[in-house]
Amino acid sequence: MSQDPATIQLLSPEGQIVQSDATAPYLPLIAQLDDQRLLDFHRQMVVIRRFDLEAGNLQRQGQLALWIPSMGQEAAQVGSGYAARAQDHVFPSYREHVVGRIRGLDLLQIIRQLRGNSHGGWDPAAHGNFHLYAIVLSSQTLHATGYAMGLRFDGVIATGDPESDQAVIVYYGDGASSEGDVHEAMVFAASYQTPQVFFLQNNQWAISVPVARQSRTPLVDRAAGYGIPSVRVDGNDVLASYAVTRSALDEARSGLGPRFIEAMTYRMGAHTSSDDPTKYREGGEVDDWGGRDPITRFEKHLRLRGAGDEFFADVAREAEDVAADLRTRIFELPVPEPESMFAHVYSEPHPVIEEQRAWLTAYEASLEGDGQ
Template sequence: MTILTGAPTAHESAGCEPDYVQLLTPEGQRVEHDDYHFDGDDDLVRTFYRDMVLARRVDTEATALQRHGELGIWAQLLGQEAAQIGAGHGSRPQDFIFPTYREHGVALVRGLDPGRLLGLFRGVDHGGWDPAEHNFGLYTIVIGAQTLHATGYAMGLSADGLVGSGDVTRDACTIAHFGDGASSQGDVMESFVFAATYDAPVVFFCQNNQWAISAPIERQSRTPLHWRAPAFGFPGVRVDGNDVLATYAVTRAATDRARAGEGPTLIEAYTYRMGAHTTTDDPTRYRSGADVDAWRRKDPIARVLAYLRSRDAVDDAFVAALEAEADDLGADLRHRCRTMPDPSPLAMFDHVYAESSPEVEAQREGYAVYLAQFDLTGAEGDR
């Protein structure tokens, strides 16, 4: 595991790209790294490419739906597809994922119906999927809180003996996704303390897209984010977050390490948020178009397609079929979003606890009496 220490290098201080693990250049050429290797075949790379294209289509459709008033808000992932798809595939099915509110690509890899994501942002549910079905938690709106959840869950895995047996189908870990902005939250630092102290099998996956809404990364940290990990007693590594092969390889190594009982790892996926923070944000007010154009030339999807074409691993028919699949997905999402039923107001009480309590039932009954004063017929009879 590569751990960088000391002061920033000269080219980092000058604003150039920092050192990171890279296995696929922006031009789509394979390169080797001393510590990390991609051992997958072209079929796996085609899967990466498909998932990235579909994740971007989900993002594009959701952004358009918000602009048409069908969603209250949307958190874009544009430009971060490689970080999310690589990390998603770098885990195993038994690993539990703790997302923020932007991990649409990871959700797709985990088999979550993207329509379920729209319900949350439309405001008709609270993120209504079953976390246990895909080992993928509900979206976390409170910035950084999910790192504590992931650490506690990982400590529980250790206590239950689900770490270090050597059985790749049984041993498990957690992955906590968060952004560079969240790295400034106290919750994240506290999770580092507990994870290091208890050798918790957790991977902290930070998508450093360089902007905490309008605050640039240099206003958040004077040193690279992954350098924080050794101070807490565990490894940190920076990976090219626009390189899906490298992200996959680094995540697979970190999760294997966690499942083996060797403790946590911090991954800093160095990428760029090509879109807005959310659809309520106007990034043209605080960053230059030249920076965005420079990062568009490092598009994570384009580099994978260039690599596959260089190996004659895809042809025009494959690309066209994938575009048609994306079109079908987009049409389905538009239809389903616009036809989502409004929820019953009383539904908010249904999943407060796994088993209801007298206090919750009393609140439900009181609210039902209140609603009965109004003409709210039409939704399941109790509106």
């Protein structure tokens, strides 16, 4: 059995920068961040948590068919989300809400999908190359690897220009890491030396199964079996998540092949709104991870840098505004026209789709005048 691997942490629980041989390669990337970007890190984490709570409340009130919370995982997502460059492609799982927001996605698009008001999602090209949520577990790793293979075939990597060379980042969880799709994706990624980063958010639970039961070795070690360099990072440290991911993406787009990151974090809430985590985990574990809250840690760091109460109050007001806006706009979502279910199934007209469309049109016409 492997020994517990080292975990990169750039921010101590007290909010101070960690100086060590392990952190030395990443500290220059942190030094390049200006004050505004650091404040943005905090703002995004606070806003998405408030949005997350509001969406959960709306689901309980019957306004959403399902909600997938991200509470506790904000630092892993915000750090890695800002690490991607504008030309990169992001393949999410189904709880990377704040990554979508960073890439320019209106969060109401996610609400539309989980409310049943959308037949698919959004146009990735119009939303910062943020691809669609993958409800089918781990399928996105294959989509991302295929896209990354295409980037290599098209020659849009390793040109020496980091502002135009492209890379791919794909998100998935510890539960998905046990799916065959992930391993098949890694085989192809390693074989074709794709420009991509596998970003595994280890939130400790695959619904009701703890990660210790899923793997007898640290998940970060699995990538080595495919010849993919890997790093374990403190996923509750937004600076470490940013720096490690930025480094990995830059290496991938420069032609060095795929990279793997295991972000150690914790799902503070339920797996989805259909789940009751009190049935399978103990309160002491939740309390322990609650003491490592990523937002609290980063607030300490910002206060050490001089951020004052006015900034934090402004962020809190913005978070409340976002929540209120969600509650207003969710009731304004239109019911999609039945015809829309046939759009975007294939890139070109397809005879089977046209046949189904014609059947629906005829069926609806047969109901006219029947009082239905």
